Amino acid sequence: MAAEGAGDQGEPITPHATPILDEAGRLTYVGDDGRRYVVGLPAEVDDLGLERVMASLSRGGPLFENIEALCHRWIASVSGPDLEARTALALLLTTLETALEDRYGEV
Secondary structure (H helix, E strand, O other): OEEOOOOOOOOOOOEOOOOEEOOOOOEEEEEOOOOEEEOOOOOOOOHHHHHHHHHHHHHOHHHHHHHHHHHHHHHHHHOEOOEOHHHHHHHHHHHHHHHHHHHHOOO
């Protein structure tokens, strides 16, 4: 995976958003560093496998939009003079990762 416009640093970047298709049709995600990354699939993934993955992601699109809207609402409700929105975002993502990693494993 490579960040658009970034040099190769060889360090894995944790995604903080579900992968989406960008305007060029590439599978991308936003990393914990705020940059957008293009997902490079393994060579063994054929076109049919990629189509199945993309179909699965597309089916989850509306649900992800609902989750995203709820996240925005949560951040708006907890942020303020004592808690910046960016800090609330970091807390939300860390808490979600911790809550979900027991079932799905570490990323």
